[in-house]
Amino acid sequence: MKKDIILAGVGGQGILSVAAILSNAAMLEGLWVKQAETHGMSQRGGAVVAHLRLADHEVCADLIHHGQADILLGLEPMEALRQLPFLHTYGVLISNMEPYLNLPNYPPVEELWTEIKRLPRHILVDGGVITHQLCNPKALNMIMLGALSDYIPLQADSLKTGICELFRTKGEQLVQQNLEAFDAGRAFVAKQPAV
Numbered sequence: 001m002k003k004d005i006i007l008a009g010v011g012g013q014g015i016l017s018v019a020a021i022l023s024n025a026a027m028l029e030g031l032w033v034k035q036a037e038t039h040g041m042s043q044r045g046g047a048v049v050a051h052l053r054l055a056d057h058e059v060c061a062d063l064i065h066h067g068q069a070d071i072l073l074g075l076e077p078m079e080a081l082r083q084l085p086f087l088h089t090y091g092v093l094i095s096n097m098e099p100y101l102n103l104p105n106y107p108p109v110e111e112l113w114t115e116i117k118r119l120p121r122h123i124l125v126d127g128g129v130i131t132h133q134l135c136n137p138k139a140l141n142m143i144m145l146g147a148l149s150d151y152i153p154l155q156a157d158s159l160k161t162g163i164c165e166l167f168r169t170k171g172e173q174l175v176q177q178n179l180e181a182f183d184a185g186r187a188f189v190a191k192q193p194a195v
Contacts, residue, residue: 001153002055004064008083009075010045010100014141018073019050021145021162025154026054028161036062045102047079054153073148075127075140076100077112092121092195094147096140098128121195123147130184139181146185156186 005022009015019035026033037050053059064086072087074080074095087093095116099109116122125147127140134143142163149156160179167175 002053002057002059003071003152004069005052005054005071005073005148005152006064006069006083006086007050007052007073007075008079009048009141010079010102011048012045013048013075013100014138015048015050015075017166018141018145019052021159021166022052022054022152022154024162024165025158028158029154031056031153032059034059034062045100047082049079049083071148071151073144075144077109077116078107081112081115087119090121092123092151093119094123094125094144094151094189096127096144097124098126098140123189123192123195125185125188130181130188134177134181134184136177136181139177139184142178142181143185143188146182146187147189149182149186150189 007015007018016037023033023035032055034053051062051064066085067088069086069088070091072080072083072093077095077099080093080095093116099106116124127143130143131137131139149159163178163182164175167178
């Protein structure tokens with residue numbers, strides 16, 4: 001078993017937190033993990049990308065080659081499309097619908113959705129609506145982690161343990177809010193047609 005996952009977004013969206021939770025959950029389950037990340041001006045809304053490779057055997061390389069990712073998780077639609085060359089032809093793209101308007105010439109978001117919908121295997125998550133329902137605008141990354149969870153070889157309980165470990169020093173209330181967001185992402189995907 002091997003899963004190659006690309007995580008894409010912009011600074012401040014919590015891509016590296018998602019990568020840490022996935023890595024910790026994989027190690028908890030006895031899997032081999034390689035993780036690499038690239039980020040430019042991440043504190044100023046620049047691109048952040050993480051490569052995550054999970055396997056039941058040793059993984060040698062950190063980076064995923066073009067056309068080899070099984071899953072592309074985009075916390076922002078334009079950043080998801082920028083990483084599309086990494087996605088395998090059978091891969092699945094899971095993307096937040098809501099744009100992070102950090103550019104003066106940001107393309108019309110409907111055009112981005114149209115591009116995503118052209119892919120044979122995709123899920124568009126209305127993260128803005130879900131964060132509003134949860135009254136938690138900072139929960140997008142955990143919602144998207146929940147949306148991803150059914151497509152990776154990790155148990156939900158291991159991911160929840162990873163969430164607890166990452167946020168426990170920040171208080172029980174924050175832990176519970178992040179667990180609730182994770183469950184909301186899982187619930188959203190459970191209502192979508194299978195991809």
